[in-house]
Amino acid sequence: MTDRSADILPLRQSIGGIADQLTGIPLHFPARRRWWIAMLFALALLLLLVISMVELFTRGVGIWGINVPVNWAFAIHNYVWWLGIGHAGTLISALLLLTGSGWRNSLNRFAETMTLFAVLCAGIYPVLHLGRPWYLYWMFPYPATMGVWPQFRSPLEWDIWAVLTYLTVSLAFWYTGLIPDLAAARDRATGRGWQIFFGVTALGWRGSAAHWQRWSQAYRLTAGLAVPLVVSVHSEVSLLFAAGQIPGWHSTIFPPYFVLGAAFSGFAMVAIIAISLRSWFGLKNLVTDEHLDLLGMVVLACGLMTAYGYVFEVFDAFYSGEPHELQTLLDRTAGAYAWTYWGAVIFNFIPLQALWWRRVRRTGWSLMLVSISVVIGMWLERYMILVTSLYRDFLVSSWSHFTPTFWDWSTWLGTVGLFLVPFLLAIRFIPLISIFETKELLHEEKEDAHG
Amino acid sequence: MADRPFGLLAEFDSPEALLAAARKAREAGYRALDAFTPFPVEGLARILRLPRPNISWVGLLGGFAGGTFALLMQCYTNYAFPLNVGGRPLYALSAFAVVMFELTVLFSALSMIVAMLWQNGLPRLNFPAFATKRFHLASKDRFFLCIEGRDAAFDEHATASFLNELGALSVELMPP
Numbered sequence: 034m035t036d037r038s039a040d041i042l043p044l045r046q047s048i049g050g051i052a053d054q055l056t057g058i059p060l061h062f063p064a065r066r067r068w069w070i071a072m073l074f075a076l077a078l079l080l081l082l083v084i085s086m087v088e089l090f091t092r093g094v095g096i097w098g099i100n101v102p103v104n105w106a107f108a109i110h111n112y113v114w115w116l117g118i119g120h121a122g123t124l125i126s127a128l129l130l131l132t133g134s135g136w137r138n139s140l141n142r143f144a145e146t147m148t149l150f151a152v153l154c155a156g157i158y159p160v161l162h163l164g165r166p167w168y169l170y171w172m173f174p175y176p177a178t179m180g181v182w183p184q185f186r187s188p189l190e191w192d193i194w195a196v197l198t199y200l201t202v203s204l205a206f207w208y209t210g211l212i213p214d215l216a217a218a219r220d221r222a223t224g225r226g227w228q229i230f231f232g233v234t235a236l237g238w239r240g241s242a243a244h245w246q247r248w249s250q251a252y253r254l255t256a257g258l259a260v261p262l263v264v265s266v267h268s269e270v271s272l273l274f275a276a277g278q279i280p281g282w283h284s285t286i287f288p289p290y291f292v293l294g295a296a297f298s299g300f301a302m303v304a305i306i307a308i309s310l311r312s313w314f315g316l317k318n319l320v321t322d323e324h325l326d327l328l329g330m331v332v333l334a335c336g337l338m339t340a341y342g343y344v345f346e347v348f349d350a351f352y353s354g355e356p357h358e359l360q361t362l363l364d365r366t367a368g369a370y371a372w373t374y375w376g377a378v379i380f381n382f383i384p385l386q387a388l389w390w391r392r393v394r395r396t397g398w399s400l401m402l403v404s405i406s407v408v409i410g411m412w413l414e415r416y417m418i419l420v421t422s423l424y425r426d427f428l429v430s431s432w433s434h435f436t437p438t439f440w441d442w443s444t445w446l447g448t449v450g451l452f453l454v455p456f457l458l459a460i461r462f463i464p465l466i467s468i469f470e471t472k473e474l475l476h477e478e479k480e481d482a483h484g
Numbered sequence: 485m486a487d488r489p490f491g492l493l494a495e496f497d498s499p500e501a502l503l504a505a506a507r508k509a510r511e512a513g514y515r516a517l518d519a520f521t522p523f524p525v526e527g528l529a530r531i532l533r534l535p536r537p538n539i540s541w542v543g544l545l546g547g548f549a550g551g552t553f554a555l556l557m558q559c560y561t562n563y564a565f566p567l568n569v570g571g572r573p574l575y576a577l578s579a580f581a582v583v584m585f586e587l588t589v590l591f592s593a594l595s596m597i598v599a600m601l602w603q604n605g606l607p608r609l610n611f612p613a614f615a616t617k618r619f620h621l622a623s624k625d626r627f628f629l630c631i632e633g634r635d636a637a638f639d640e641h642a643t644a645s646f647l648n649e650l651g652a653l654s655v656e657l658m659p660p
Binding site: 047048049052053174180181182183184185186188190191194195198201202205206209213216217219220221232233236237238239240241242243244245246247248249250251254255258259261262265266269272469470472473476 | 600
């Protein structure tokens, strides 16, 4: 891939032009009307979340469809889904930085931004699911007068540490990468308000050689930490399931299966956002067909590895020969929720095969359709993993059903608003493509072109 | 000394021109040099003889601190509130590994970023270079070399003409 990235950006553009184009997006916002339409839509969804939360806190988690034995449903299902989407942002940013893939530079900023808000959406779900969210602080080790401490041998306690660490490190990494670009925007800003906003947030960055040197070291090392962090966070999430003894969950394939599935849905989401933004803001010179091609290949590769997880799950059940495992497998493929299993298989892997064709990867709308299908498929997969394992466990007497209620759906749609509102604000107020890294890449390409 | 200018700022239009100028300035005996560029320029630190940053050591220490803290915290909570769960060990290192790893990463990353800002002297919203007319281009597409006033060989007029001879597009004086 290194030889491909040699000419990923068109050479007939200048370094200064990129700075003007990208800082111009917040400073002279080009699509006010469309932005407001999107923002109103997002605000409506956010309002739905607020209403759902008020209802939830007033009446309790009984307003959701959860009950014994399906105690975990939408809350954890969407938690995993959102968190998975978030992971691709870190992978694009950190992993591809370390491997020196220049094509990341047009995508990393909004992918990281996506990560932040997706993790936020994920993070509120366990809190909502607590039923009494005001006792959240019980998760933290503090010298309580009750004399109790959190139980660190439980995956549920690991979870809060993993997610909060992930959110904090993602935020710090995102902001560190953003500082030079905020300085670029500060220097282009003409309005007083913008000058103050970017002046303060850029922290007085001036691009000194000594500063760049320390900055590069800190940035690259943080990236180096972020990659295993992603793997650890989603492995830990999978242990919420795999550390229990429920058939269909208690499997060693779970950590890699979850991490790859997360990357799969996340890269699909990055593709959706990349295609939307480039057509929205006319960024075809920076997010090129070449980028879509590479993204398509990554989605395809992650998809095939996720498919391996599906195959291995079936193998695992047969290999164990354990009657409950086999029963769960049968429930998944032919039970009351077989539609989630086959829905996941079809949405995840059938349209995906189109990505073997170069033309499909390089065309915006076709890659978009495949990616939407993947995001839906991965959503169904998490539904399947949760509900099909829980609704029929060891005791026949405790078999039951799960049907999502209106409030399940409204909370989930509400989190889409919680994702979109800050994301749209970020698009409006900060440079959404890394300016200095794009310039650096363009400069290197021009060097190579001159020989 | 008090009203000595902060330095002279010379503008160049490419990283290569900047590198060549920095090299000549070193050869001419200037030592207090700095450069301002829109993106990190490879090889610049070597020419300016900047010391190697020690952020990685800070990160290592931060990581050790985080891991140790996590281990002690988890051992202590199990010591202070022992729960017998099916006879499993109280001090279960395999179960503690996850939080240890998370806090290692957290402390390490945050300490590196804080150290980077601290050593860079940021946030510092005002800087003498910001007062010059063309410095805003340093975040766009121009590359600036700065010979600081504290340099022993610095002389306002001689240094300015030296920078002009190097082919600078503009030479500006940075106020004290």
